[in-house]
């Protein structure tokens with residue numbers, strides 16, 4: 001039994017699977033067409049304790065740790081959900097942790113508890129039109145004016161930004177591009193804060209993505225997370241969790257596609273024999289399975305080390321790249337094995353193929369992960 005596989009976690013897996021089967025599968029295609037998931041889904045997931053997994057009960061969560069969150073992510077996708085659904089329903093996984101870590105009761109009561117109860121939706125806004133990889137280069141600035149900040153700038157590609165009630169926003173609290181960053185919680189409806197555009201995408205269709213604009217937006221100083229100019233460190237500290245979540249989405253998508261392709265190759269016959277009887281096809285499936293399993297094992301290993309408090313920044317970057325590479329290989333092979341049907345919207349592999357492409361871009365690109373790995377090698 002691995003650490004991830006305890007009796008409690010098996011129960012959590014069953015709870016997740018039942019939730020996806022009952023609440024998600026009948027509606028996912030509609031949400032993909034609508035471009036978002038309904039608010040009611042957040043409330044339903046909160047009621048059964050799913051939304052709060054990985055957050056302490058003292059802030060309104062359901063308890064559990066990083067490994068429990070990983071298990072939920074894995075099971076949502078393996079039950080027929082998708083990484084797009086994870087990004088939409090669990091955006092709070094990136095919007096809230098900085099507030100929880102700050103132990104600011106005011107922010108926890110106003111934003112963390114209602115979000116974990118499913119009555120508020122939060123987003124995290126770091127990326128700007130001028131660039132996302134260079135976090136220190138952020139240009140959206142916040143100028144202090146009494147007990148407020150005045151925020152000007154714009155953000156883009158923000159997950160759940162269209163639906164969110166508040167946005168945990170990275171701002172520069174010195175001159176633009178100085179790297180002196182702070183995090184401010186900015187509420188929808190604050191004058192000057194607008195959703196410029198709902199962005200259309202290759203995949204993650206059920207997850208809304210927004211461009212945000214800030215023109216002289218007055219934000220109370222009380223909405224700052226932690227001391228001024230500590231935002232860069234806070235962002236970097238939470239990146240491990242986000243990257244491991246994306247790595248999990250990658251290997252779980254790969255596992256799901258191995259299952260779908262295996263089923264298809266058993267059922268589909270060509271030239272009078274099932275596809276699965278051909279050595280070429282069997283070996284292809286074996287290779288897909290091997291890559292998915294190797295990625296899962298490595299991501300679990302690194303996640304266990306993160307949960308134990310080990311400083312494994314390099315390993316987290318490697319885990320993300322390993323899982324994304326496995327996923328890219330598997331989704332492509334799974335679609336190919338489905339033939340023409342794989343290219344149709346009716347095929348689940350088609351959605352995974354499109355959804356998978358973001359996993360090597362979001363939360364730090366494959367190239368940025370390689371930079372981190374190279375630094376870890378002393379290069």
Ligand SMILES: Cc1cc2nc3c(=O)[nH]c(=O)nc-3n(C[C@H](O)[C@H](O)[C@H](O)COP(=O)(O)OP(=O)(O)OC[C@H]3O[C@@H](n4cnc5c(N)ncnc54)[C@H](O)[C@@H]3O)c2cc1C
Pocket residue numbers: 124125126127128130131132133134156157158159160201204209358361362363364365366367368371
């Ligand atoms: C669907 C979706 C959802 C997203 N959700 C969010 C969100 O919720 N919040 C948020 O803040 N952001 C979000 N993002 C943004 C995402 O994190 C960024 O797109 C990503 O970090 C890359 O930044 P960029 O797009 O500005 O690319 P750039 O930084 O402009 O990079 C462009 C290319 O150059 C490469 N590159 C950059 N620097 C180097 C270098 N030094 N050496 C070698 N290669 C380099 C990159 O790897 C990339 O291939 C989302 C993006 C998408 C598409």
